[in-house]
Amino acid sequence: AQSVTQLDSQVPVFEEAPVELRCNYSSSVSVYLFWYVQYPNQGLQLLLKYLSGSTLVKGINGFEAEFNKSQTSFHLRKPSVHISDTAEYFCAVNDLYGNKLVFGAGTILRVKS
Amino acid sequence: NAGVTQTPKFRVLKTGQSMTLLCAQDMNHEYMYWYRQDPGMGLRLIHYSVGEGTTAKGEVPDGYNVSRLKKQNFLLGLESAAPSQTSVYFCASSRTPGLAGTGGYEQYFGPGTRLTVT
Numbered sequence: 001a002q003s004v005t006q007l008d009s010q011v012p013v014f015e016e017a018p019v020e021l022r023c024n025y026s027s028s029v030s031v032y033l034f035w036y037v038q039y040p041n042q043g044l045q046l047l048l049k050y051l052s053g054s055t056l057v058k059g060i061n062g063f064e065a066e067f068n069k070s071q072t073s074f075h076l077r078k079p080s081v082h083i084s085d086t087a088e089y090f091c092a093v094n095d096l097y098g099n100k101l102v103f104g105a106g107t108i109l110r111v112k113s
Numbered sequence: 114n115a116g117v118t119q120t121p122k123f124r125v126l127k128t129g130q131s132m133t134l135l136c137a138q139d140m141n142h143e144y145m146y147w148y149r150q151d152p153g154m155g156l157r158l159i160h161y162s163v164g165e166g167t168t169a170k171g172e173v174p175d176g177y178n179v180s181r182l183k184k185q186n187f188l189l190g191l192e193s194a195a196p197s198q199t200s201v202y203f204c205a206s207s208r209t210p211g212l213a214g215t216g217g218y219e220q221y222f223g224p225g226t227r228l229t230v231t
Contacts, residue, residue, distance in 0.1 A: 004155075009153065032218050034218075034219060036222075041225075042224060042225075043117075043203060043222035043223050043224045043225050044156075044203065044205075044222040045222070046219050046221075049218075049219055051218075090155060090156065094210070094218050099144065099161075099163065099210045100146075100158060100161065100171070101158075101218070101220060103155040103156040103157075104155055105153055105154060105155040106153075106155050
């Protein structure tokens with residue numbers, strides 16, 4: 001079965017600093033990868049996705065992620081964070097049959113002023 | 114477009130009581146999902162549906178039932194609530210995964226229902 005590991009449960013960072021949220025997945029077969037963001041007391045919103053093509057994917061709010069097949073990773077990055085980026089971020093991968101997503105445990109990004 | 118809506122937003126139940134959570138989507142999506150979210154555990158799939166009249170078990174189905182009588186609605190039922198079912202419940206929907214031209218596998222989420230069972 002597919003699994004997703006988000007290596008950090010919490011990441012504190014100062015405003016305007018760069019940030020990387022790490023995500024590793026288990027499968028070596030074709031995968032589709034996603035990052036979702038959840039602001040406090042809200043549902044999940046799609047940040048970006050990788051389906052095929054360029055391994056560098058750009059999303060909303062200045063975030064980007066790089067698909068690395070050899071390292072089975074899909075790390076999320078932002079060069080300069082804002083206070084408003086404080087949220088929980090979830091990495092997800094499709095299951096082997098393609099009709100369900102498997103989510104990581106989430107990483108809470110805390111941006112400090 | 115309202116997207117995915119959930120009712121109610123909050124609910125407190127006593128152990129043994131029953132309730133139904135309603136999810137509605139107006140995007141004409143075939144697939145719908147129910148998840149629960151617990152601290153440090155991400156989202157875990159309870160049940161899902163690949164079309165009107167179909168349902169299937171997810172990762173944590175015990176204690177829950179679902180129905181998809183209409184394409185736009187997906188109901189989650191708790192027949193006899195237990196404190197272990199205290200959680201935040203999210204509904205999601207998606208186009209048919211893999212279908213050409215549908216844009217992929219992403220799911221669209223509702224705002225959630227916070228359920229407390231005492």
